[in-house]
Amino acid sequence: MQIDTRNDALLIAGGSLVTGDGRSFFESASIRIRDGLIVEVTGGRQEPAEGESLLLSDGMLMMPGLINGHAHGTILGPSMPSGSAPLMPETVRWQRNRHLLSGTTSLINVCGLALEDERDGVLGPHAIDIRMSSALTPQSLRAADAIDGRGLSSRHRLARLEEIVGCGQCRVLGEAGGGQTLGGGAQDYHFIPDAIEAKTGQRIEAAMARRLKEQVLGRKLDGGSSADDEGLETLLKEAGLEAHLTTDALRQLLETCVLAPVRDALAGLAEIAAASATFGLPAIFHHALPTAAKLGELARRHPKARMIAAHANHPSFRVEEAVQAARDLKFLGVKIDVSTLDMIQTRFRNGPENFDSLIAAGLVDTISTDYAGGDWDPIASALHRIIARKMMDLPAAVALATGNPAGIFPELFGDRGLIMPQKRADILVCEKHNLSKVRHVFVAGRQVVKDGQLYDEG
Ligand SMILES: [Zn+2]
Structure with a gap:
């Protein structure tokens, strides 16, 4: 029946x-x-x-109903800013239902390189109103190809942002950059362990991948390879890799794996900021320690751009850096988003320190989930944390995932x-x-x- x-x-x-x-x-x-x-x-x-x-x-x-302004894994088509192969439909369905069961009724999937007609595929439409942002710019596509790009076809490579915007298919831009192309979390849990496994047959944990990455490339990925061989050898030993990798081989592997897409991805950020100003559309930017200064520079250069700094609690920041970066960007008119990642209950890779400090400093405009390798915790759990700890009152906390995102993305959610x-x-x-x-x-x-x-x- x-x-x-x-x-x-x-x-x-x-x-x-x-x-x-x-x-x-x-x-x-x-x-x-x-x-x-x-x-x-x-x-x-x-x-x-x-x-x-x-x-x-x-x-x-x-x-x-909650509005999630930054999610991945809820559409078919190329996944992530790395243009990776589409997720399995079963995975997408699971992620969609998990969002719905946690109270989300509207969501922006910010992978950015899929086309509108790829959203549902065999799954058909979902109860959640899933909108797609677009970052289909030449440099963003190049950055994707430098790290993966296996989900991209000539249709994606020939697509032009101005046409997609022009025919009304896209009312929000981004995610400009991403953890895959800018040395972030997806490098730690995916690309670095994969590259090390391919070379040595040994698999390392995400936390170790992050330590090796920061030791070799510097926390800002500014190529500051100041790591002395001795420190690096100690880390290799701790990772159980000392018999498989020399320090030189590790340096080379990380430079190829992490830094290859960074220059193109940074150029992609500039393209999206310019497009936001030109089209008058909101634009979501990957925000982390390596790119914080770049976002500030873009906000100054494009005062008409409607920029959102995503996951301002990114684990690349130390607490005081996260707060200072958010304060500087907010002063320039950039909206500040924080993501639950896996830091509310799961605590697999991330802790709540940056999140708590940004909330306590009164700097946060919106709460989203991001993806965290599929381990994202619900927005409603983050709201409960804020309220239970008396960091904000109930109406102000709830607005972070309802009235605030509706106001920041009125072309998508002005009716709710x-x-x-x-x-x-x-x-x-x-x-x-x-x-x-x-x-x-x-x-x-x-x-x-x-x-x-x-x-x-x-
Ligand atoms: Zn991101």
């Missing part, structure tokens, strides 16, 4: 309400929905009108992100004392998660 999950007329009544504007909270409220839109928001628990479905939310918290009349009825109902416990999710008034279970993913 086909379950009818559309509610042409629905009342969600009785729960507490955070509207998403950063300030408003109601102890008890009711939301009335007609044909996918919010039509009325009132205090207290209202009675259903005739023909109206009712969901009682007493004791729970209602808020807008707030609980108020005429907005799209994307609604999340969760436990009041722990936002990460998601009970119900509605997309345009249609129930897609019920009692924490997938109800209608298509």
Whole structure:
């Protein structure tokens, strides 16, 4: 039997309400929905009108569906700024559902090199409104080819950003640069271990890959190969590689693997900043220690660019560097995004220190997940962390993933992100004392998660 999950007329009544504007909270409220839109928001628990479905939310918290401005792995087509082969459809479906079950109803997939018609493929459309950013510029494509590019065909190589923007297929640019092309996390967990394994038959952990990388190339990847042979030999021993690699061979391997795409990727950042200013579109930039100064330079050169510095809590930063970089960029009008990565619960490779410090400093505009090798923790868990630790109040924290991203990406999400009349009825109902416990999710008034279970993913 086909379950009818559309509610042409629905009342969600009785729960507490955070509207998403950063300030408003109601102890008890009711939301009335007609044909996918919010039509009325009132205090207290209202009675259903005739023909109206009712969901009682007493004791729970209602808020807008979350908007994730920086995710990967939710589309088919070339994956990541490295233009790598597409992920398996099963993996994409799993990632999409994981986002939905954690309360996300809108998302920007920022891999950047896939074309609009590649988004769904065999999977078909998903309940989450998945938008794609584009970074199809000549230098970004060159950077992808320098590190991988196996997912790219002549269609991608011949595509031009101005045409994609011109025909209305793309309203957001980026991700300019990426962990693969700019020596970031994907180098540590993917490309460096792969290259070392190919050469020696030994596989190393991501944390060791990062230490070797920083020891040889410097933390800013500025080629400052100041590492003395002795220090490097000690590290090689610790990694169990001393019998397989000389220090010279390691230097050469890391330079080929990490630095090869960097120059093209940096040129790609400049192309995207210029395009953002020309087209008047928001643009998402990979932000990490090696590129922080470059983003500042671009923000000064292109005052009309609408720049977003992604994952400002990137693990390449020490705490004080992350805060200073974010402060400098914010002063230049750049929006500051932080990503959950795997640092809220999973703690596989990253810790929460940079995230906490940026939140405490009041510098953060939005919270996204990024990818973290597929290990990303939910945005709702990050919100719970912020609230439980009293780093921000509830309305201000919730705005980081609702009203704020809607305001930063109005061409994508101007119709949602707030609980108020005429907005799209994307609604999340969760436990009041722990936002990460998601009970119900509605997309345009249609129930897609019920009692924490997938109800209608298509
Ligand atoms: Zn990135």
